[in-house]
Amino acid sequence: MTLNSYIKSNITRLAPVYDTSESRWLIRIILEKLKGWSQTDIMIKGDQDVSAELQFSIDAIIARLLRNEPIQYILGETYWHGLTLKVTPAVLIPRVETSELVDIIVNENKSKDLAVLDMCTGSGCIAIALARTLPFPTVTGVDISEDALHIAGENAALCKVKIHFLKSDVLKPINLPEKSYDIIVSNPPYIALSEMSVMDANVLDYEPHSALFVPDDNPLEFYRAISSSSLRLAKPGGKMYLEINPLFSGQLRDMLKSDGWEDVTIIKDMHGKDRFISAHTAL
Template sequence: MTTNNSIKKIISFIKSELKDIYPIEEINSFVYIIFDEVLKYSRTKVLVSSEHEVNNESIKQIYSITKELKQQKPIQYIFEKTTFYELLFRVNPSVLIPRPETEELVEWIIAENKNKVQKILDIGTGSGCIAISLAKNLVGSTVYAADVSAEALKIAEENCRLNKVPIQLFQLDILNPKNNIDQKFDIIVSNPQYIAEKEKNLMQANVLNHEPELALFVSDEDPLVFYKSIVNFGLSHLNSNGQLFFEINESYGSKMFELLNEKGFSHISLKKDINGKDRMIKGILK
């Protein structure tokens, strides 16, 4: 007979609490993540142990997590971790949660630079997911990462230690870059703010209410402001044949192509993501 402390009852409670907020597939995913985190139960163990009872302390923890999910707090922030490019990263509300589209950008950079030793700069590094993934996969390359946020740099530093990669981190306001950066790079990559303020009403509540606005939004008047600054920075900080990679807003593919072309970049390539949206662009500085 099923008791109130059984796994079956707890799962029923989670689904009942979240059914009006999330699709059932996402709720099922939450269930397995919660049981893995709280009880170290695998998916299989959850499925075959539906009548097993859970201790009161764990039940309280599960109920607390469910409450946070009901408030649409991202599960990555609840557990303060996520995976990106098969690596583990610590995250909190001072940094964006890495997206699958950004994994595609990393994959592209790695494919274009396989077996090359490069000097790389990631601008607006956040959690450090791009820089760390590149350092792990482009062996021998020297990787630098910059962000305007001191709090983000703390998280990036933790993630460098977590993933055992030596990355040189520094603070940089790309809209007001100082002239004391005398380094030149083979690759500059950035996934800057690219969601226009007017698009806020299209955002999901779990993103809008919990992730850092500083890392998400840009003014409607000049949505390419960060890209323009990074392109100009690249003109003076890329080596000959240096590569500039961006993740972009799907609406600005043609404008980004024009921007790179006007600034003298060649071999410009606009790349679609897995959903067929213009999401990445690359240019080479001759």
């Protein structure tokens, strides 16, 4: 079977789960991962026969995709914010919205040698992106999961940045020096359990629930703890940036103001949803 025919047959196989454009993208990145082929290479090789070995490898991946397993977990990596990062089911797959959060922080902070703290670091994506784009920062990442911290450490090494990773539960006081951080950022669990019914199977069946969900009766649980710790850990005038659930943006804004944060600002994402909050401590 030629490569073109094989690609068409797999687009048909994937049709129950993915539309045509997404299927083409999936097959392209599978071929790039397995063979190192670019889009041009795929076009050039279109009339060549596909080896049985390659068909076997791709068929195995297609079978996993049809079970809604994310391609990032299947391949063991994702491309995000210009970085190739290792991902496993121990960590969330970084989203484009989180890339927006990094851009907001970088655009608003031009000083050198800033001290940055990333709470709920997961794969380390935010910490690593900030370490690479801010001018000479010192970056610390905190997470409760040893498996996540292992992945984060591997990613920092792959991206050639120095980050101090610390195991700690952000719901409890974190053992870090007070009044030490210029920037504190977090993308904590923020999806209410009641929202599970409208979520895709590839998220519910494979991504870590501990990094996604919060109780319906306490949706600001992580933000309340992060706010308290950040007020203690931030320098005077230190900034805090949070990725948030649009459903609770107003409640969270009011809570942060009540906690004593200044200039609490809700920021919309590219889709027009309340997705981020920024604030700073008093000078």
